Amino acid sequence: MNTEKNIKTLIVKKPLKLDCGKTIKNFPIAYETYGSLNSKKDNAILVFHALTGDQFVTGINPVTNKEGWWSYAVGPDKAIDTNKYFVICSNVIGGCMGSYGPSHKDPDQKIFGTNFPVITINDMVNAQYNLLDHFGIDKLFSITGGSMGGMQVLQFINNFPDKSKTVIPIATTSSHSAQNIAFNELGRQAITADSNWKEGNYTSSDTNPGKGLAVARMAAHITYLSKKGLQEKFGRKLQEREDLKFGFDADFQIESYLRYQGSVFVDRFDANSYLYITRAMDYFDLAKQFNGNLSEAFKNTNAKFFIISFTSDWLYPTQENKDIVIALNSIGADVGFVEIESDKGHDSFLLDVPDFLSALKNFLDKSYEEK
């Protein structure tokens, strides 16, 4: 899993009271930055990662040696232009790329496993807020992220209404749906059903629930794509064979693709982190924090919002993104919204979707000119 090298870490000394009631202190937040902070410190963008992301947004991830998860969107001259902006991203607490999580040791030097406190999206953003103090930034230029990253965006601007000038939630929701909780539960069950999980204590026994985690990833991966996208990419094409083999090997390319996705995921992700982070997503319900009135979550901010959804995203569909737009309009907030045409499903925000990338770039650059 993570190697200590190449990971920048901020130790948060201040105690943080978690939603579950427990308090953590002296805990690490692993982060990475791109571009440079200007002298006025007004060009910083805080990017929040999704379920399986990490702080290595763009360029080569030094731990996995693969491209960063948002390489299409972030970099010099890209939509989030690192020649112009200072991009900060940190690993969420509960994660496995250096921030405080279940693979860390408790004060008695025992690996937490499932004794790590259950964390929420609110806990994640409260922990990450410490990065603003660390860099001496009074107000961010923007906060953005897709999927669970979008949930953190919404929670952040609720918790810290005057700490960002612009707010860009992408392909997200203000309240995790029953369908999404169901898919997350499927993933968790796959992990905990693996005999190597050992109630979460697998690290001490030098095994890991790789098979369960791979199945969790395979199931989730399907939800990130669209039926049309899958059909066009794979159809019924066979995997390196002329005909069906009448067995249970991967006859079809889609089977082989999913198996591969599962296997590479296991090499870079911790099974217990998967349990913790999916739980945090399931618990997310911003409207519930305000007796069902989502508008209340945004009433103290005068930030400029820009919300983006994708036509083929059935995991965080347009309507759920539009509910956020409606809540903002009902209090007269400054909000723009666009639904991007794409066959690439929920994953569209991570991929080369030109209409999405140009909308993101134009919104940021025009807002920056106006500041």
Next chain:
Amino acid sequence: MKNEFQVIADLIEKDKKVLDVGCADGTLMKFLKDNKNINIRGLEISKEKVQECIAKGLTVIEGNAEKDLKQFPDKSFDYVVLSQTLQAFLNPELVLDELLRVGKKAIVTIPNFGYWKVRFHLLFKGTMPITKTLPDEWYNTPNLHMCTIKDFFHFVKSKDIKIFKSIALNNLNSSTINERNLGVKNLFADLGIFLIEK
């Protein structure tokens, strides 16, 4: 910028909050923002046009006026503008009611089906009129509910909607419409612009 937009812009005072319904590529919005310091929002159904607005740095929401106006609170804008789109809605009456609910005032412009060129076209050619403001064929026009300046004038009166200003536009000439000259304006204007309030 087209003359219609200049007339609309002249109706709006500086520093107001305005919603442009069916804002297209944002030409009017940009003008109002840059020249009158207007706090401007747009609602537009076409994805391409929404992208053009974003590229101009305008706040625009992709959406359909018939469904999406209801999310805005009562009287949350000083002015709501609807340019040459009323006739394209399934239910123009409902949209008009929504404009007047959301806006303290509304500015509505309509292509005039009573314009003499339109009448002549149908009378002498016997085919559906095609003019500068009505450029489409009968089979591909988005217009479902064409009306004349006279129709619209009578319609808003019957709904107890207050008309502050009604302007007839013919190319570069604009003039005021009133009860007495209604018949003449209805013949010689290709566009009607109405500032109304409920």
